Amino acid sequence: MKVNVNVVNAFIEGEIGGNPAGVVLNADNLSTAQRLKIATKIGLSETAFVSTSAVADFKLDFFTPSRQIAHCGHATIAAFNFLDQQGLVTQSNSSKETIDGNRKVQVEQGSTYMEQRQPSYQDITTFHQKIFLSLGLTEEDIIAQPMLVNTGNSFVIVAVKSKKILEALTVNESLIEEISEALDLIGFYVFTTESNKAARDASTRMFAPRFGISEESATGMAAGPLACFLYEFLKIKKHQFLIEQGYSMTPASPSLIHVKLTVENNQIISLNAGGQATISKTIEMSV
Numbered sequence: 001m002k003v004n005v006n007v008v009n010a011f012i013e014g015e016i017g018g019n020p021a022g023v024v025l026n027a028d029n030l031s032t033a034q035r036l037k038i039a040t041k042i043g044l045s046e047t048a049f050v051s052t053s054a055v056a057d058f059k060l061d062f063f064t065p066s067r068q069i070a071h072c073g074h075a076t077i078a079a080f081n082f083l084d085q086q087g088l089v090t091q092s093n094s095s096k097e098t099i100d101g102n103r104k105v106q107v108e109q110g111s112t113y114m115e116q117r118q119p120s121y122q123d124i125t126t127f128h129q130k131i132f133l134s135l136g137l138t139e140e141d142i143i144a145q146p147m148l149v150n151t152g153n154s155f156v157i158v159a160v161k162s163k164k165i166l167e168a169l170t171v172n173e174s175l176i177e178e179i180s181e182a183l184d185l186i187g188f189y190v191f192t193t194e195s196n197k198a199a200r201d202a203s204t205r206m207f208a209p210r211f212g213i214s215e216e217s218a219t220g221m222a223a224g225p226l227a228c229f230l231y232e233f234l235k236i237k238k239h240q241f242l243i244e245q246g247y248s249m250t251p252a253s254p255s256l257i258h259v260k261l262t263v264e265n266n267q268i269i270s271l272n273a274g275g276q277a278t279i280s281k282t283i284e285m286s287v
Contacts, residue, residue, distance in 0.1 A: 003030070005042050005283045008078035011218035011275040017246055017254035019218035020280065021078035022047030025086075027061070032068065034287045039063035041285060045213045048075040050083070056097035057105075058083065066212040069186070070100035071152045073114060073220020073257075073273055080105050080112040081277035100152070106272065113260065113274030114220065119228040122148035122183075124156065130179055131156060135190065136170025143193075144233055148183060149225035151271060156183070157229045158190040163203060166192045167248045173209040180210040187213065189222040191243075193234070196254075201241045202226060205248050217246030218255035220273040227259035228268055239263055 006025075009018030022042045027035070027049035039047040046062050046069070053059035060079060062072040076096065083089050084107050094105045096114075104115040124131075124146060131146050132138060135158065144159040156179070160166050169190065176188055187208030195203045204226065206216040227241040239261045246253040255275075262270040 001287050003038060003285050003287055005038060005047065005285055006082055006279055007044070007281050007283065008082050008277050008279045010074035010077040010081070010277040011220065011245070011255040011257050012278055013254045013256040015278065017217065018277065019074040019216060019246070019253065019255055020044050021072070021075035023075070023079045023082050024049045027051045030287070035061065035063050036068070037287055038285060040065045042283065045216050046072040046075040048072065048079040050079055053097040056095040056102050057089070058094075059097040061099065064211040064213065068099070069153070069211065070098060071221055073223065074218050076105065076114045077112045077220060077275055078277050080107055082279060084112070085279070106274070111274050111276050113272040116151035116221070116224040116271050116273060118151070118269055119225060119232070120150045121232070122150070124148050124183065127179055127183065130175065131158065131188070134172045134175035134179060135188070137165070141165050147229060147233065148185070149229055151221070151224045151228065153186045153221045154184055155186055155189045155222045155225050157226055158188060159234070160190060160192050163192055163194045163196070166190060166203060166205060169205065171207055173207070173214065176207055177209040180208070186211065186221065189219065189226055191226055195244055196247045197244065199242060200244050201230060201236065201238070202243050203247060204243060204245045206245065215249055217249055217253035218257060219245065220257055220275070223257040223259050224271050224273045227261060227271065231261060231268060
């Protein structure tokens with residue numbers, strides 16, 4: 001069977017950078033084993049498989065090179081931007097079915113925004129020293145204690161003082177993977193409020209070795225939890241955040257994620273993360 005895998009860069013900044021995701025349309029007849037084989041062979045951090053749905057506009061299944069996951073931010077942005085460019089999105093208020101339920105998706109003026117759940121927080125004090133060790137950090141390097149935040153997937157949010165510290169992290173992937181297994185995480189999202197460009201709220205790095213991702217250039221499902229952390233714990237009382245990622249990678253892949261919070265009575269009740277995307281190439285693959 002021949003399958004076309006569209007490589008779409010999501011969360012691009014202007015026309016450059018972003019995080020490439022695979023997008024496979026008409027995936028109804030592909031088995032789980034075939035999807036995993038495609039995701040492994042294409043070698044991107046995530047690949048989205050789009051099929052028909054009886055309960056939403058589209059069904060999306062997400063695979064890393066090693067396993068299936070419930071949600072993926074940049075692959076959702078990639079898939080819906082690509083579907084929109086193909087003329088397959090018929091209304092701005094769209095939706096996706098996933099293995100973890102349905103989510104709203106908004107497509108507007110060349111950008112896609114995906115709904116995330118109301119945040120939940122978990123104290124992980126007993127893991128703090130291991131977390132610092134896994135990143136080569138000390139207590140003096142941080143501005144707030146690490147926190148587990150979940151808006152659909154769980155991430156450990158780590159706040160460091162400066163871009164210099166962020167860029168100089170010493171990453172122990174095996175220890176991050178061990179902590180991620182223990183806490184059932186996607187990975188670590190490390191940030192500083194110092195940014196590479198003006199009017200940004202944070203610059204970030206993402207590590208998810210548990211899912212075969214050494215470092216990722218844009219992570220929409222982590223940017224949502226970070227925006228909630230900025231609002232709730234750093235007391236940055238804004239309803240919209242601009243989060244940059246990918247600047248510290250080699251080579252750099254600048255990315256920009258826009259997060260919108262819906263707040264009532266000073267409490268976050270919902271959020272959407274989004275951005276733009278562009279297709280870079282199409283690869284024909286045999287499965």
